[in-house]
Amino acid sequence: xxxxxxxxxxxxxxxxxxxxxxxxxxxxxxxxxxxxxxxxxxxxxxxxxxxxxxxxxxxxxxxxxxxxxxxxxxxxxxxxxxxxxxxxxxxxxxxxxxxxxxxxxxxxxxxxxxx
Numbered sequence: 001x002x003x004x005x006x007x008x009x010x011x012x013x014x015x016x017x018x019x020x021x022x023x024x025x026x027x028x029x030x031x032x033x034x035x036x037x038x039x040x041x042x043x044x045x046x047x048x049x050x051x052x053x054x055x056x057x058x059x060x061x062x063x064x065x066x067x068x069x070x071x072x073x074x075x076x077x078x079x080x081x082x083x084x085x086x087x088x089x090x091x092x093x094x095x096x097x098x099x100x101x102x103x104x105x106x107x108x109x110x111x112x113x114x115x
Contacts, residue, residue: 021069022072027062033058034058037054037058050096054101060101061105073112080101084098
């Protein structure tokens, strides 16, 4: 059993070396979200403006997660969502882009929790 345990430990260590950090996993989820927007966003009836604003918000989240690797992804996305909500209430002319960012953030939060 000692040999088996040692071999299993070696396999575990090799797997651990290839595991992604939480931020890297979150970035992958967001990239998949952007792919989804590109592939079926307008097919589901989203306007070009909504798809564009959604992609902007998703890319902002990728930038945030790439810059701040110490903050847990869920916290970073929630912080972004809360700021986007605040900004959505300030000006009627820019409400759509920030409200869309809130929706994207909530979609990403759901993905983070369920993955």
